[in-house]
Amino acid sequence: xxxxxxxxxxxxxxxxxxxxxxxxxxxxxxxxxxxxxxxxxxxxxxxxxxxxxxxxxxxxxxxxxxxxxxxxxxxxxxxxxxxxxxxxxxxxxxxxxxxxxxxxxxxxxxxxx
Numbered sequence: 001x002x003x004x005x006x007x008x009x010x011x012x013x014x015x016x017x018x019x020x021x022x023x024x025x026x027x028x029x030x031x032x033x034x035x036x037x038x039x040x041x042x043x044x045x046x047x048x049x050x051x052x053x054x055x056x057x058x059x060x061x062x063x064x065x066x067x068x069x070x071x072x073x074x075x076x077x078x079x080x081x082x083x084x085x086x087x088x089x090x091x092x093x094x095x096x097x098x099x100x101x102x103x104x105x106x107x108x109x110x111x112x113x
Contacts (some may be wrong), residue, residue: 072096075104
């Protein structure tokens with residue numbers, strides 16, 4: 001099953017759309033709000049889940065601090081109305097996103113090894 005942890009910063013519409021695509025989404029906002037970024041990353045790692053976030057601090061946690069993870073998708077969209085499209089991108093590229101740090105900005109997806 002495709003498992004996702006959605007950081008508290010992730011727009012709720014993205015979570016709704018992901019669930020429509022039958023993703024198992026653990027929403028930090030719904031389940032454990034106010035956790036530190038390191039705690040959120042650890043929850044995703046323990047669940048072997050891709051982490052979705054709109055918080056660029058996760059780049060520092062994964063690259064500089066080298067905290068373990070199963071993949072991070074940083075969402076950096078300018079237009080609010082583009083956010084529901086995130087679920088379509090995740091569905092299409094899920095396997096490529098796992099175990100990588102990726103950035104989605106203005107419908108451009110960059111996947112880093």
